Amino acid sequence: MQPIRVGLIGIGVVGSGTFRVLRRNQQEIQRRAGRGIDITMVADLDLDRARALVGEGVEVVRDARKLIADPNIDVVVELIGGTGIAKILVLEAIRAGKHVVTANKALLAVHGTEIFAAASHHGVMVAFEAAVAGGIPIIKALREGLTANRIEWVAGIINGTTNYILSAMRDKRVEFAVALEEARKLGYAEADPTFDVEGIDAAHKASLLASIAFGIPVQFDRAYVEGITRIGAVDVAYAEQLGYRIKLLGMTRRREADPERGIAHGVELRVHPCLIPARRLIANVEGAMNAVMVHGDAVGTTLYYGKGAGSEPTASAVIADLVDIARLHDADANHRVPHLAFRPDALSNLPMLPMGQVITGFYLRLRVADEAGVLAQVTGILAHAGISIDAMLQREADEVDQGAVQAGQPAQTDLVLLTHECLEASMNTALAQMQALPTVLQPIVRIRKEELA
Amino acid sequence: MQPIRVGLIGIGVVGSGTFRVLRRNQQEIQRRAGRGIDITMVADLDLDRARALVGEGVEVVRDARKLIADPNIDVVVELIGGTGIAKILVLEAIRAGKHVVTANKALLAVHGTEIFAAASHHGVMVAFEAAVAGGIPIIKALREGLTANRIEWVAGIINGTTNYILSAMRDKRVEFAVALEEARKLGYAEADPTFDVEGIDAAHKASLLASIAFGIPVQFDRAYVEGITRIGAVDVAYAEQLGYRIKLLGMTRRREADPERGIAHGVELRVHPCLIPARRLIANVEGAMNAVMVHGDAVGTTLYYGKGAGSEPTASAVIADLVDIARLHDADANHRVPHLAFRPDALSNLPMLPMGQVITGFYLRLRVADEAGVLAQVTGILAHAGISIDAMLQREADEVDQGAVQAGQPAQTDLVLLTHECLEASMNTALAQMQALPTVLQPIVRIRKEELA
CATH class of the missing domain: 3.30.360.10 (Dihydrodipicolinate Reductase; domain 2)
Structure with missing residues (x-):
């Protein structure tokens, strides 16, 4: 079988890794894919550096559109990044009937709907293993x-x-x-x-x-x-x-x-x-x-x-996508995995919940006056909001702010609380009330907590 | 699209999990696969239990061959285990042109060459995600x-x-x-x-x-x-x-x-x-x-x-294979992933190394007489074999074998050594020499060690 011919746009850290790994492991990859995967053209603004990286036998161009328009290119690998020119080029490649491999999470996160719709319309694959967690095939x-x-x-x-x-x-x-x-x-x-x-x-x-x-x-x-x-x-x-x-x-x-x-x-x-x-x-x-x-x-x-990053780990994901494409580029759409795991006509409109409706645990750190009754006030507010406490830690005043004490200011202490899961909106209400207490001396630090059990 | 029709052989722990998960998540799975995956026939020696598990609408047979011969079955799931009847049935299913999904590691480990060759010959897939590490898609x-x-x-x-x-x-x-x-x-x-x-x-x-x-x-x-x-x-x-x-x-x-x-x-x-x-x-x-x-x-x-095991985790892997097959069952072989990752004609005959040629680190525990010179003898033997020591631990005699000391026997102590990587053959030689020392009082315990860096 003919090798799959790949055009690479942007030969920086990941691009040069992709080129290097494809060269080094070409035999191993061909034994798996049943055909070669050849980078036959590279587009990069820095022509000299690109030429030095790829050596003889690979065409290097400045204008990515020339690469996209080339009828001898089967797959376009976009490694420019960003949502500007990258978006234009990816959509042009799709319209030209090229399969696309990209590591560009920003592009897909912001314009994914448009890009995947275009890909489905033109019957091409847009593969993005490299966009999330680098080399991990997540x-x-x-x-x-x-x-x-x-x-x-x-x-x-x-x-x-x-x-x-x-x-x-x-x-x-x-x-x-x-x-x-x-x-x-x-x-x-x-x-x-x-x-x-x-x-x-x-x-x-x-x-x-x-x-x-x-x-x-x-x-x-x-x-x-x-x-x-x-x-x-x-x-x-x-x-x-x-x-x-x-x-x-x-x-x-x-x-x-x-x-x-x-x-x-x-x-x-x-x-x-x-x-x-x-x-x-x-x-x-x-x-x-x-x-x-x-x-x-x-x-x-x-x-x-x-x-999750780096030249060759990310290249590992880019090339895995190329092998998938080498296998399926001439298959019909039913033989391919849907871009977003589910068939485009089976995507759901399950709404995104606002943060107030999120359920999570919390870590709270309060700098409080070291005096009787403070703990009762704080825990009373949480109890009233229906939030239960999982663990607590109180640092002695002298450990926390010896300087303040020596300066004759009132003693302070850190009150650290872990809560069980609760509605974030309930926590926001409780936080506002706790912050309003005269005994709470600094802005409360709030970090979410997940048990991941 | 028509659902893929699955025949399940052996509805035990994994089989019932497969049935249950397919029923429970049928909508989710269909949104991904683009078609339903229906278990339409089950073969099991315990007819009553099988019928009770699957309910109405699924044919239950005692003879797995009836299931294999049924022209309405597209895929056979083998969950009997073992290398006896399971082998016969899997090969019969392949010859009948059915795709096969199996969780049977013993069968594939022992007869894999024969089974994958038959599958290639008959143009069917044999999928085995469930055979290794249960639900992990390794x-x-x-x-x-x-x-x-x-x-x-x-x-x-x-x-x-x-x-x-x-x-x-x-x-x-x-x-x-x-x-x-x-x-x-x-x-x-x-x-x-x-x-x-x-x-x-x-x-x-x-x-x-x-x-x-x-x-x-x-x-x-x-x-x-x-x-x-x-x-x-x-x-x-x-x-x-x-x-x-x-x-x-x-x-x-x-x-x-x-x-x-x-x-x-x-x-x-x-x-x-x-x-x-x-x-x-x-x-x-x-x-x-x-x-x-x-x-x-x-x-x-x-x-x-x-x-790595359990009813539904293993079922997760079985069903992932069924979804792959639902997608690719009518694709040609070039569109499918080779059974053993590499094309059958590209498998290599890289030899398996005998254990003597393995390179690994070692943990050694020696029960030795607690007397001067023992450590020098032991380390001398290792040094002579070119094996370097990474860490050492010596337990005081009184901690180790107070009973022996009280009985008036010579004091003993445990000598624990970690070595750097070496050839297993070198270690075997050194072990024999150490074991022969009169000051080594019991069989030496040897456990391999890997840094996995």
């Missing part, structure tokens, strides 16, 4: 490996930068800014780390996971997103004492209607820092590694772990 | 998710019974027999636990993993198999002190030729108890859970975790 696991299941929830550490920072904060007992600087030095964080540390990148990925887990359109705009910039070393330490780790979690969960609690049937989709019991496997995923837990009604809890 | 991950990679090694906890027993020995500080009895009571071990505790079940699964990892025929008969029956609570405790856990590991590794060390190019395939650093994720897989690590040259190390 898209395939969810989309094909767990098809028997009604998926109940998915929870993942799907951003390596933030996991590196949170791991460093715990290991080295340093604050966020110090850990971020270290991550930058090691190449785990970009010069502008906003997309990572604010949770946006994780939310792109979580939106895709929600879609293929529940058979709903990709809806990044409905995701709740909170980053890790306000996590303090003190919270990491308190969590540790309570038997928990703080991780940035991408979480999506199906909820049944519960009229008594005022909850509608729908889907939670949220990215935020989260306490996880230290004994869970996922709590022990350290450094820049990724892991995704999937809970299905038949299979129970499964977990998938590996490198 | 076959799909290895066969499709990691196709870019040259797989270097696979290491798995792929037998829940033995993992339960080893976890209990550690948690409760009990001996093997006590833990086994507890596993029996909880239904994790069968009345005759031989297949599990002697490592045979794990070796069946490891043989399949080796085959799809490296593109070699299934060769259970070439696997080294050692069970956990001789592991003592004392070894579990010493391992713990040294920062390790003891797990029954199914391990397969590709080795490059190394003429200097006398090693040929080939594949290690072995199941045995194994020390693993406690900080590895896989070392923290507890109870009856399963996990498989796969190391590929591009992706690095990945891990897949979940329930």
